[in-house]
Amino acid sequence: MEKIDEEAKEKGYVTTEFGRRRNIPELKSQNYMVRQFGSRAALNMPIQGTAADIMKIAMIDVNKKIEEKGLKTRLVLQIHDELLLEVPKEEIEAAIELLKNSMENATKLSVPLIAEVNEAEDWYGCK
DSSP, X not given: OHHHHHHHHXXXXXXXXXXXXXXXXXXXXXXXXXXXXXXXXXXXXXXXXXXXXXXXXXXXXXXHHXXXXXXXXXXXXXXXXEEEEEOOGGGHHXXXXXXXXXXXXXXXXSSOOOOOOOOOSSHHHHO
């Protein structure tokens, strides 16, 4: 964390594991509270930004595979680290396999990505 903070102050930005960059001009502010905000943002962005990048990669892959397989399944919504799909009953098994595979293989990390898939008649029932 100290390394991230030092690099952010030196460079003025931080990056995700995929190279997406966020400038953090607050680190050079004269105001202590603004600098502290910048420091917190610099520490959070590499983790939260990388997680967001992984979700985007998974979403693109899910959508691509739905189209390739000619399914009627639709990608409806992303909620933080979740994807919500609308799936015809006859496509449930294919959609579960497709979704789990795409999310768990969006990228390779030093720890495995594990996805849980739930099905229900409505969003509330998935919880």
